[in-house]
Amino acid sequence: MIPVNRRRWHPCWRVIPTRLPRVNIYARVAPAEDFGELDAVEALTNERVRLQKSSPQFAVFRGATNADIILAPFAHPNPSGSRFSDVSYGVLYAGHKLKTAIAETCYHREVFLRATSEPAMFLPMSAYRLDAQGEFHDIRSMRDRLRRVYSASSYADSQPFAKKLHAAHSIGIVYDSVRQEGGQCVAGFLPNNFSNSRRSQDLLYLWSGSKITDVLFLSSTPK
Secondary structure, rough: OOOEEEEEEEEEEEEEOOOOOOOHHHHOOHHHHHHHHHHHHHHOOOOOHHHHHHHEEEEHOOOOHHHHHHHHHHHOOOOOOOEEEEEOOOOEEOOOOHHHHHHHHHHHHHHHHHHHOOOOEEEEEEEEEEEEEEEEEEOOOOOOOOOOOOOOOOOOHHHHHHHHHHHOOOOOOEEEOOOOOOOOEEEEEHHHHHHEEEEEEEEEEOOOOOOOOEEEEEOOOOO
């Protein structure tokens, strides 16, 4: 039996790729007064917008600032799967601390870049603060019991483990980070348990051609 515990992480952290400097792509093709109409056209094929219109659990985010940061992993599940998803449903991953989110994303960026032998480059990233709360299945401090679920190289056991919880209407899992000693993470199965998304930090990951060698902190925004 996996225990269920109420967690309140205000904040937790999500780090995602970005583009620096930020550019409004519409500015290249139309005057500012047409941006609203262009947004409406883009929304016709935007999966996140469609979900907000068709699903009550997504509708609560309509008009919310930075809602995309919360909705994106549910609208666009990782096509390669992840530790707690076999691609049949989306999962929002976040670290309890920023350094944990950085460690997790550095690992996954490295896997992605090695797959195509990418040359040395800078990777612009943005860190967002989110508030997470709810009654999550809690597998922290259970590595010995769930050794295969915590595998550092295979999701063969963690995906079916999570799928059973998801099918039983779990809202998600809190667990020990596999990439940062002492870190903790949350894998959310529902968007409703996350709120108050705000951009906090711009970063640069330094990819050497074989690994990420450094992380530069570029700026911070008001909390």
